[in-house]
Amino acid sequence: MAQRTASLVDNRGADWVGRLPAPAFFVTSAVFHYLGPSLAVLLFAQVGPLGVTWLRIAAAAAVFAAWRRPWRLLRGMPRDQRWVLLGLGLVLAAMNTAFYLALARLPLATVGAIEFLGTVVVAAAGARTRRNMLALLLAVGGVVALTELRLVDEPWGFALAFANCAGFVLYVVLGHRIANTGAASWSGIDRLGMAMIVAAVAISPFGLADAASAFTHPLWMLWGIGVGVCSSVIPYVCDQLAMARLPRASFALMLALLPAVATAMGLLLLAQVPTWQDLLGIGLVIAGVALHQRPDTNFKH
Numbered sequence: 001m002a003q004r005t006a007s008l009v010d011n012r013g014a015d016w017v018g019r020l021p022a023p024a025f026f027v028t029s030a031v032f033h034y035l036g037p038s039l040a041v042l043l044f045a046q047v048g049p050l051g052v053t054w055l056r057i058a059a060a061a062a063v064f065a066a067w068r069r070p071w072r073l074l075r076g077m078p079r080d081q082r083w084v085l086l087g088l089g090l091v092l093a094a095m096n097t098a099f100y101l102a103l104a105r106l107p108l109a110t111v112g113a114i115e116f117l118g119t120v121v122v123a124a125a126g127a128r129t130r131r132n133m134l135a136l137l138l139a140v141g142g143v144v145a146l147t148e149l150r151l152v153d154e155p156w157g158f159a160l161a162f163a164n165c166a167g168f169v170l171y172v173v174l175g176h177r178i179a180n181t182g183a184a185s186w187s188g189i190d191r192l193g194m195a196m197i198v199a200a201v202a203i204s205p206f207g208l209a210d211a212a213s214a215f216t217h218p219l220w221m222l223w224g225i226g227v228g229v230c231s232s233v234i235p236y237v238c239d240q241l242a243m244a245r246l247p248r249a250s251f252a253l254m255l256a257l258l259p260a261v262a263t264a265m266g267l268l269l270l271a272q273v274p275t276w277q278d279l280l281g282i283g284l285v286i287a288g289v290a291l292h293q294r295p296d297t298n299f300k301h
Helices: 002-018 022-043 049-068 070-074 079-103 108-126 130-150 155-179 187-216 218-243 248-254 257-270 276-290
Strands: none
Touching: 022 049, 022 079, 022 108, 022 218, 022 257, 049 070, 049 079, 049 187, 049 218, 070 187, 079 108, 079 155, 079 187, 079 218, 108 130, 108 155, 108 257, 108 276, 130 276, 155 187, 155 218, 187 218, 257 276
């Protein structure tokens, strides 16, 4: 009976979701992708970056566990798919760790633009044309403009930002893979939930001790849970719903919104005012991706 009810809820949810355009999910993802980190940066004053990373991932894993009970997928799942889930979980743990450690040293807009560079590479790999190569050069030029400004002062911060960039590429590749595996409408989200539980286990040896200070402060704990929901539940679920209908290269192209959103969130919530060189670099990154977009782009498989 419980399974039948869950199936009915999923089917109704799938019908409602199916009526929404794929770009709507991506816009929602883009907003929350950097709203959560903005809240996390404000929490750094009370809990260290590794502790905030643990709170984010653990909170998201708890939400997915209660909502989807994703471990049900493991029964009868082929071994190769289990390896994909394990890999995605480890990538989520490493990517979020590098991201927050970079945010502790660099402005959100800079980290966001560097993070986006990898998606341009994914898009260019999806269609090797002169236009895409020019777009890639523009994006690389934008990142160079950003890194030139602070590279001497924060080499470790930039190393972490580029590590996060590599992790984000793997997230897009593996996330797109699980989004298109399985016949059930919500199977991609269930797989994401299982990967998040793996990520929570993987990050615990490194972040649990730092997060312990929040256990005796309810407000900090609620703040950390909010970071997890805003950063790893809402955007990742929206990503899965968009990835299920978008080819990998098209999804990567739509990520052009992210550097602009990161700049806006950094300005509005963190009072991180970009310099003219920052704006030039971010503008070049956005222009590089805009060059890929064509009027006849098909957003469906």
